[in-house]
Amino acid sequence: MNLHIKDTFNTELPADPILENNRRQVKEACFSFVTPKKTSKPEMIHVSPEMLSALGMSEAEAKSEAFLNVFTGNTVLANTNPYAMCYGGHQFGNWAGQLGDGRAINLAEVAHQGKRWAMQLKGSGETPYSRTADGLAVLRSSVREYLCSEAMHHLGVPSTRALSLALSGDKVMRDVLYDGNPAYEKGAIVSRIAPTFLRFGNFEILAAQGDVKTLKTLVDYTIKHFFSHLGQPSKETYLAFFNEVVNLNLDMVVHWQRVGFVHGVMNTDNTSILGLTIDYGPYGWLEGFDFGWTPNTTDREFKRYKFGTQAEIIQWNLYKLANALYPLIEEASGLETILAAYGKKYMIKYNDMMRTKLGLFQENEADALLIKDLEKILHLTETDMSIFFRNLSQFGAKKVSNGLEIIADAFYVPSEITKIIEKEWEKWFEAYASRLKLETVSYEERKQSMNQVNPKYVLRNYMAQLAIDAADKGDYGVIEELFDLLKKPYEEQLEHKKWFAKRPDWARNKVGCSMLSCSS
Ligand code: AMP
Numbered sequence: 001m002n003l004h005i006k007d008t009f010n011t012e013l014p015a016d017p018i019l020e021n022n023r024r025q026v027k028e029a030c031f032s033f034v035t036p037k038k039t040s041k042p043e044m045i046h047v048s049p050e051m052l053s054a055l056g057m058s059e060a061e062a063k064s065e066a067f068l069n070v071f072t073g074n075t076v077l078a079n080t081n082p083y084a085m086c087y088g089g090h091q092f093g094n095w096a097g098q099l100g101d102g103r104a105i106n107l108a109e110v111a112h113q114g115k116r117w118a119m120q121l122k123g124s125g126e127t128p129y130s131r132t133a134d135g136l137a138v139l140r141s142s143v144r145e146y147l148c149s150e151a152m153h154h155l156g157v158p159s160t161r162a163l164s165l166a167l168s169g170d171k172v173m174r175d176v177l178y179d180g181n182p183a184y185e186k187g188a189i190v191s192r193i194a195p196t197f198l199r200f201g202n203f204e205i206l207a208a209q210g211d212v213k214t215l216k217t218l219v220d221y222t223i224k225h226f227f228s229h230l231g232q233p234s235k236e237t238y239l240a241f242f243n244e245v246v247n248l249n250l251d252m253v254v255h256w257q258r259v260g261f262v263h264g265v266m267n268t269d270n271t272s273i274l275g276l277t278i279d280y281g282p283y284g285w286l287e288g289f290d291f292g293w294t295p296n297t298t299d300r301e302f303k304r305y306k307f308g309t310q311a312e313i314i315q316w317n318l319y320k321l322a323n324a325l326y327p328l329i330e331e332a333s334g335l336e337t338i339l340a341a342y343g344k345k346y347m348i349k350y351n352d353m354m355r356t357k358l359g360l361f362q363e364n365e366a367d368a369l370l371i372k373d374l375e376k377i378l379h380l381t382e383t384d385m386s387i388f389f390r391n392l393s394q395f396g397a398k399k400v401s402n403g404l405e406i407i408a409d410a411f412y413v414p415s416e417i418t419k420i421i422e423k424e425w426e427k428w429f430e431a432y433a434s435r436l437k438l439e440t441v442s443y444e445e446r447k448q449s450m451n452q453v454n455p456k457y458v459l460r461n462y463m464a465q466l467a468i469d470a471a472d473k474g475d476y477g478v479i480e481e482l483f484d485l486l487k488k489p490y491e492e493q494l495e496h497k498k499w500f501a502k503r504p505d506w507a508r509n510k511v512g513c514s515m516l517s518c519s520s
């Protein structure tokens with residue numbers, strides 16, 4: 001295969017000396033060598049043309065036997081040494097010790113057009129980090145990761161990418177509802193791609209082990225390859241590095257709030273050092289705008305990872321990263337100053353982002369209140385976030401006489417719009433209208449700019465489920481349709497307008513649509 005392999009992670013960092021593939025605690029190492037499991041009857045379902053060309057491969061290559069074999073784990077690319085990364089993590093607020101790539105195997109790194117890409121298979125068998133699980137992945141979770149990670153990229157949200165989605169041909173046992181009813185499902189493998197898959201947990205595990213030497217090696221490696229503009233390693237560089245990680249993750253979470261994405265499991269082992277959305281598990285998209293919503297059934301009780309607290313959780317995770325970096329800096333004040341600035345920085349970025357959603361170009365002191373008021377009213381009745389903001393760009397059009405008219409489609413239960421709620425909306429639209437008067441851009445310009453930040457199409461939870469249900473029956477048409485639709489989420493695409501609609505009623509309480517378990 002025509003790939004320009006340029007490995008760094010497994011050539012520059014310390015490896016676990018043990019080569020056997022048994023579960024173990026790994027020390028003084030960043031990874032363990034491991035070979036993907038052979039699959040019995042692999043079948044390629046879909047390949048991302050964008051990712052293919054980013055890696056320097058052709059469409060013809062993607063159709064080859066060699067491609068199928070490499071990206072389902074049956075062949076190891078020449079001159080490569082696949083490996084699983086060692087990391088730990090704080091899960092739901094508690095230190096969980098060693099976790100690591102339990103079912104992800106890094107194949108190699110590719111250099112193409114000035115970019116570096118690490119390629120991973122997710123679901124290709126056991127590793128030393130598989131703990132009590134099987135290292136496999138099922139079709140439903142693989143379809144969700146494949147479609148969503150590429151869709152996020154096209155929405156302009158920093159994310160890991162996906163190259164391919166394949167069936168393994170093997171059966172995988174899962175208990176979806178954790179209710180003692182396990183069943184066999186189709187096994188699948190996603191090849192996912194990112195400049196690096198390093199997470200906060202890779203640094204935390206070394207700090208937890210008191211292994212400052214390996215920690216320094218890993219941090220220096222990370223700076224050299226991904227933050228090289230920061231210069232040579234020093235305490236100042238480490239602080240600057242931390243500051244950049246803060247900014248990258250902050251930007252990411254502002255994007256999540258912009259598009260209505262809820263990650264669902266923002267543990268530190270799922271927080272990328274590059275601020276990429278990583279590890280698509282029980283994630284979900286807001287239908288009704290609701291700060292209290294989480295798709296993750298495991299988190300139903302405490303809702304730690306709900307929509308409204310994602311920014312705080314990122315900050316919490318950053319504290320954990322700061323603790324992990326502390327042994328290299330040995331001075332808390334610099335880290336503390338950066339962390340202390342987070343809340344204010346976030347509010348500024350969040351309000352800037354919300355202004356763009358509202359089509360406000362200028363800054364005005366009263367905007368924060370206008371935004372707060374809107375958030376409050378959006379919670380009064382179930383109001384579809386995507387439809388609301390998309391339709392809002394019609395406010396001010398000549399034929400539109402009032403705001404409620406244009407957002408009517410966003411309400412799930414129109415009969416819930418009482419006179420009182422109607423009044424609230426009217427009041428808000430009045431404030432919005434007078435705020436718009438301070439702007440100098442034309443209606444058309446405003447509409448255009450709003451439509452570039454308020455997506456018309458997102459991967460609603462039920463849409464992914466429809467793709468999964470069809471795929472399970474061997475029909476990959478919905479995957480293809482959604483993949484293409486979500487490449488242009490901001491465009492009108494009138495031929496696809498059936499996807500610009502509220503969640504249908506059947507999906508309200510259906511497993512996979514409104515609630516998802518971590519079982520995958
Ligand atoms: P997650 O909640 O998906 O981020 O996973 C947490 C940890 O569990 C990671 O170390 C994963 O690699 C591991 N893991 C999740 N599912 C499996 C599986 N089926 N087999 C092995 N390890 C797994």
Ligand code: MG
Pocket residue numbers: 269270279
């Ligand atoms: Mg994970």
